[in-house]
Amino acid sequence: MSNGGTPLAQARALYRVDSELAAPPELADPDTLLNAFHPDHLRSSVVKLAVGANAGENCQRELAQQLQAEAFIDEADLAGAPVTDTDVLIIGGGGAGCAAALAAAGRGARVLLVTKLRLGDSNTVMAEGGIQAAIEPDDSIQRHIQDTLRGGHHAGDPELVSAMAQDGPEVIRWLIEEGMQFEQTASGDLHTRKAGGMSAARIMHCRDYTGLEMMRVLREAVIQHRGIEVWEHSPAVELLSNERGQKCVGAVFTSLLDGRFRIVRTHSVILATGGLGRLHLNNFPTSNHLGATGDGLVLAYRIGAQLRDLDSFQYHPTGLVHPPYLSGKLVTEGVRAAGALMLNAAGQRFVDELLPRDIVCAAILRECAEGRGIRVDDGRVGVWLDTPRLERSQPGMLERQFPKLLARTQMSGIDPRSEPLLIHPTLHYQNGGVVIDVNGATTVPGLFAVGELAGGIHGRNRIMGNALLDIISFGRRAGVAAISEHDRGPKKVTLEHVNQARRALTLAGMPLTQRAPQILPDYAAKGIWNR
Amino acid sequence: MTSTPAAATGDSQPAVNLTINGIAVAARPAMTLVEAAWHGGVPRVTGVSCLESVCGSCRVLLRRGKEVTVDLACQTFVEEGIEAVFLPPQATPKHHYEISEFTDSWNNLARFHEIFPEASHCRHCHGCVRSCPKGIDVESAINLAAAGHFRDAGEMFLECVMCDLCDSACPEQIAPAHVGLFCRRVSAHFRLRPPNLIQRLEEQRKERLLGQASPDSHE
Amino acid sequence: MEPLTSILLHPERRVGADMARWAAAGGGQALARAAQDPAGVRVAIREADLRGMGGSGFTVWRKWEAVAAELPKPDKYLIVNGNEDEPGTFKDRMLLEETPHQVIEGALVAALAVGANRVVFYVNPDLKQSLAAVDAAIAQWHASERLAQASKALGRTLELSLRPASGHYIGGEETAAISWVEGGFPFPRGKPPYPAQAGVHGCPTLINNVETLAHVPHIVVHGAEWFRSLGKAPGTGTKLYSLSGDVLHPGVYELPMGTTLRELIFEHGGGLLSGKPLKAVFTGGPSCSLLTPVNLDVGLDFDSLRACGGSLGTGAMIVVSEGTGIVKRVAEYMRFFAHSSCGQCNSCKVGTATMSRLLDRIDTGRGTAADLDTLENLCALLPGSGRCHLISGTVQLLDSSFRHFHNEYRQALR
Structure with a gap:
């Protein structure tokens, strides 16, 4: 993915923590930069969908293959499968799923939460930077809305953005009531930081363990709640529809442990399955957890839900290149927010580090492509994140505010206080997703979608700290809305929508060779399906 | 390097x-x-x-x-x-509590010992400390918790990833990771009252009251 | 059917804490001889090939020589191990309750032989009658001249004391017993140092099982040759077998060491209940194992059983008949061991807890092929780790159940 670059050892020898730095060159035309270097804009990476609710629209190539694939199961596979009934079915055990479950169960609903891996295994748990909410005196809900829309290149849905920003302060309060801790100032205020694309300090955090802190609290709250039943290691393989294939009335799960199918019937299904980094779009490394394979998009699309912005993904600027086992793993944007700069192999700044993520990402890819990057043995290239300079200007700050970063890199003998980190953009976030309203309802009756899976909030680029807010805000909204579905439940649960999708695929001349959802990346699925 | x-x-x-x-x-x-x-x-x-x-x-x-x-x-x-x-996945924890049921924080220590009666049985075998992949001094934290020092105990669990290895390593079935999380949760639930957040919530409440008076209110 | 051999449990010796009747049956002679020739006692024990009856089968004289060779620092201890807590073992309680003086005499002979001045009777706290009998018997020794005479022979005051044990299974392990006697939690320690060098409060310490010590007076009085002749070679002397489970007459049987399983079950135990075929026998003790009908003619002594991959343990024989679920039984044992693991070693505590959970899952119809794989992998990984023998013994039981009854585990998978 590169042209040349300076070998790592040589670049390391050239690096000086005290070198004089000039300001980065003025960015004259962001669009030209994005068009030339951002992966979303690579012509080869986008195709037009042939079938489904978004037929004729642009979609990232590898995702399109998933969306237009054959189903995982046939009706015959369901013979003898045990059936469970519940008021609300939640698919996904990350932050959004847990928030939805707590909201629904808190209002008396019987909730079944089913998750592919372990409860809490999610991208939420890895979020380091923090969560946005406009709480500072010099900030306002309106500014939060504006920053979010501007960051998303005005492609976001203002109604959704407004709902989320309005929820911000209440979300923080709810999290505190559930027992989540946040950093405080000496006077007891919540500590806030400003990050890329923000007009005021608005990020709250718990050291650089914000996602972990949030996830373990929500996970414990879910486990402890009497109204919530949890099935772990149970990936969803298909949704269930009514006889006309037009309403979602349940789902089919298999088990990673014994491969058996189980059917759940319900009034409302909330999909909270997260993102798709593990599809490794455009061959990028990813910061995502192992289960992020876009299953929810596939299931929602097959049952007829409208999706959006399927050609827009966030490549986080600072994924680690070295050490190799952490390839693609994030260095939180908080480090740049705290003042860390980025340098190319020549030791020069090349972009304002706090511009929106897509622009910073494109700028890094430009440095790498034009030979100003730093190359490791296996040919991968990156640029420096100048953590020693940050440490030098604010001694002890890395240890105080970013203990996770230190612990992780030091395990492999790298100390970011004394040597810069080699970074490269990494596939981080799905900007688009399932079209929803302010309650998380999709275009398919009975089906909700929340969290990273849903689209429209972050437009075509998400700013830091809005993901954790999004999952709680819309998770809770969907949890409440889902219990107001008041029909008497499904008379019949079918795979009619699968038949309809097959018909459409066949008529469009699409091959039915590939099956989806993916569930696990191939490299991690050995022996799981054949027992 | x-x-x-x-x-x-x-x-x-x-x-x-x-x-x-x-x-x-x-x-x-x-x-x-x-x-x-x-x-x-x-x-x-x-x-x-x-x-x-x-x-x-x-x-x-x-x-x-x-x-x-x-x-x-x-x-x-x-x-x-x-x-x-x-190792196979963790077992479901056997201790039960819902933080919303806590009302009077003066009773937190009593509630703690009702919920985690084993926490005061620590036999100091250090099994939990040895088992922790994050290097947490679990045993000391549990003893702090049992004495009611919830904030300090919880702080020691900052890096806990809920792998529950300490739970399976504890012969008294104290469930240390869950004790740690309990400590963190009650500390936040009862002590975290940030003025900047409360101020904004108050502004929003007043706006809603105003909004309810006008016909085009949302929410 | 009456036991063929009756030494320890001879009716004349089952007199409880009655010193006069004990003396009338020959009690006290061994102590008198030991007072004359303590070194000679060690020779006799060596020639008799007396083994540790608490489960290890370790040769007793080696421990004795090691302790005898040490100087007091300033004391030397003898711990009489009556922790008896293994599944299916109920012999020591009988000796303590019905023949306390026999055990005390054996202990005092040992004390003289190795030069120990503090003798601690370490007894399972749940065995109330045993505790009462030992307590009463010790009081009688204090009131009699015998103890003073023994002290004179030793050259310093012999102290007899009773210390109820902790109630933890692991407290039966010798270094754990030492910790408890010192006043701490009964945690096993790593060896070395061995108790013979540094035991209770750093003093040289001999620790022997109740049954082991009960044999001592008889060896001293009747000689090593006599003792050896009681056993069926390679076994020597007699052994108390705790027979339980699906047999007609469960109970404690004193039989020649090396009696076959067939004789024990069918001649002495009256055969299996309802005439069902024998399925397996769990031998109790810290290194449990499984015997099957093919082992019926193996002599129940330490060496013969070890040669066929089993272990005598404490001599507990828990008989199960056809129709008994092996998975359920092993799951029950594993729960016991998981509960008993002291916590110091992750290998043991995490290992037993994990194995117990997996076995429970399999037993209750929730187990998967992956669970069974994990159990087998743990059986390969765990043995020999940990500072005491618990994890190895536990794995030995599970492993032997896999070897003999793998199909039952397979069938239980969902």
């Missing part, structure tokens, strides 16, 4: 031979046990998620010579001759 395990990446390096779930694996140096398991085609490795040692899923028992320890596979590098077995 050359001293780090990550420095060696080339295929020319001699393989590191180890056993994972009973299967012989020839791994490359600097691989983690998770990478080695994939590389060696070890089947049915299902307890893997974040790959950066924050989710606590990939728990392994490791044997080096006669010494057997526990750790997380994604933060353990391959070594010649070691044996590893991935």
Whole structure:
């Protein structure tokens, strides 16, 4: 993915923590930069969908293959499968799923939460930077809305953005009531930081363990709640529809442990399955957890839900290149927010580090492509994140505010206080997703979608700290809305929508060779399906 | 840098031979046990998620010579001759509480001992401390918790990833990780009252009251 | 059917804490001889090939010589191990309750032989009658001249004391017993140092099982040759077998060491209940194992059983008949061991807790092929780790159940 670059050892020898730095060159035309270097804009990476609710629209190539694939199961596979009934079915055990479950169960609903891996295994748990909410005196809900829309290149849905920003302060309060801790100032205020694309300090955090802190609290709250039943290691393989294939009335799960199918019937299904980094779009490394394979998009699309912005993904600027086992793993944007700069192999700044993520990402890819990057043995290239300079200007700050970063890199003998980190953009976030309203309802009756899976909030680029807010805000909204579905439940649960999708695929001349959802990346699925 | 395990990446390096779930694996140096398991085609490795040692899923028992320890596979590098077995998923915790049912914080210590009666039975075997892949001094934290020092105890669990290895290592079934989380939760629930947040919430409440008076109010 | 041999449990010796009746049956002679020739006692024990009856089968004289060779620092201890807590073992309680003086005499003979001045009776706290009998018997020794005479022979005051044990299974392990006697939690320690060098408060310490010590007076009085002739070679002397489970007459049987399983079950135990075929026998003790009908003619002594991959343990024989679920039984044992693990070693505590959970899952129809794989992998990984023998013994039981009854585990998978 590169042209040349300076070998790592040589670049390391050239690096000086005290070198004089000039300001980065003025960015004259962001669009030209994005068009030339951002992966979303690579012509080869986008195709037009042939079938489904978004037929004729642009979609990232590898995702399109998933969306237009054959189903995982046939009706015959369901013979003898045990059936469970519940008021609300939640698919996904990350932050959004847990928030939805707590909201629904808190209002008396019987909730079944089913998750592919372990409860809490999610991208939420890895979020380091923090969560946005406009709480500072010099900030306002309106500014939060504006920053979010501007960051998303005005492609976001203002109604959704407004709902989320309005929820911000209440979300923080709810999290505190559930027992989540946040950093405080000496006077007891919540500590806030400003990050890329923000007009005021608005990020709250718990050291650089914000996602972990949030996830373990929500996970414990879910486990402890009497109204919530949890099935772990149970990936969803298909949704269930009514006889006309037009309403979602349940789902089919298999088990990673014994491969058996189980059917759940319900009034409302909330999909909270997260993102798709593990599809490794455009061959990028990813910061995502192992289960992020876009299953929810596939299931929602097959049952007829409208999706959006399927050609827009966030490549986080600072994924680690070295050490190799952490390839693609994030260095939180908080480090740049705290003042860390980025340098190319020549030791020069090349972009304002706090511009929106897509622009910073494109700028890094430009440095790498034009030979100003730093190359490791296996040919991968990156640029420096100048953590020693940050440490030098604010001694002890890395240890105080970013203990996770230190612990992780030091395990492999790298100390970011004394040597810069080699970074490269990494596939981080799905900007688009399932079209929803302010309650998380999709275009398919009975089906909700929340969290990273849903689209429209972050437009075509998400700013830091809005993901954790999004999952709680819309998770809770969907949890409440889902219990107001008041029909008497499904008379019949079918795979009619699968038949309809097959018909459409066949008529469009699409091959039915590939099956989806993916569930696990191939490299991690050995022996799981054949027992 | 050359001293780090990550420095060696080339295929020319001699393989590191180890056993994972009973299967012989020839791994490359600097691989983690998770990478080695994939590389060696070890089947049915299902307890893997974040790959950066924050989710606590990939728990392994490791044997080096006669010494057997526990750790997380994604933060353990391959070594010649070691044996590893991935442990099954954690059991559901048996202690029950809902934080919303806590009303009077003067009773927190009493409630704590009702919920976690075993926490005062610590026999100081250090099993929890040895088991912690994050190096938390679990035993001291539990003793702090049992004495009502919830904030200090909770702070010690900052890096806890809920792998529950300490739970399975505790002969008194104290469930230390859940005690730690309890401490953190009650500390936040009862003590965190940030003025800047409260001020904004108050402004929003007043706006809503105004909005309710006007016909085009939303929410 | 009456036991063929009756030494320890001879009716004349089952007199409880009655010193006069004990003396009338020959009690006290061994102590008198030991007072004359303590070194000679060690020779006799060596020639008799007396073994540790608490489960280890370790040769007793080696421990004795090691302790005898040490200087007091300033004391030397003898712990009489009556922790008896293994599944299916109920012999020591009988000796303590019905023949306390026999045990005390054996202990005092040993004390003289190795030069120990503090003798601690370490008894399972749940065995109330045993505790009462030992307590009463010790009081009688204090009131009699015998103890003073023994002290004179030793050259310093012999102290007899009773210390109820902790109630933890692991407290039966010798270094754990030492910790408890010192006043701490009964944690096993790593060896070395061995108790013979540094035991209770750093003093040289001999620790022997109740049954082991009960044999001592008889060896001293009747000689090593006599003792050896009681056993069926390679076994020597007699052994108390605790027979339980699906047999007609469960109970404690004193039989020649090396009696076959067939004789024990069918001649003495009256055969299996309802005439069902024998399925397996669990031998109790810290290294449990499984015997099957093919082992019926193996002599129940330490060496013969070890040769066929089993272990005598404490001599507990828990008989199960056809129709008994092996998975359920092993799951029950594993729960016991998981509960008993002291916590110091992750290998043991995490290992037993994990194995117990997996076995429970399999037993209750929730187990998967992956669970069974994990159990087998743990059986390969765990043995020999940990500072005491618990994890190895536990794995030995599970492993032997896999070897003999793998199909039952397979069938239980969902």
